[in-house]
């Protein structure tokens with residue numbers, strides 16, 4: 434399984450996503466898709482991050498967390514329009 438392969442890499446890789454992986458995560462979130470961890474393919478949890486009051490006009494942001502490998506990433510929803 435791909436998951437087993439990915440798991441072997443976990444020890445070597447920093448607990449972070451590459452910019453490319455974040456980009457893919459952001460696109461999936463913007464499309465309202467079910468988001469999977471690009472590293473271990475686990476279903477990711479996500480929660481909205483409230484912008485600081487002074488930056489309320491700023492694009493929305495969500496925090497994605499993988500329950501398996503514990504990586505996380507803040508993703509900007511620059512597409513906007515959804516509420």
Ligand SMILES: [Zn+2]
Nearest residue numbers: 470473499502
């Ligand atoms: Zn993961």
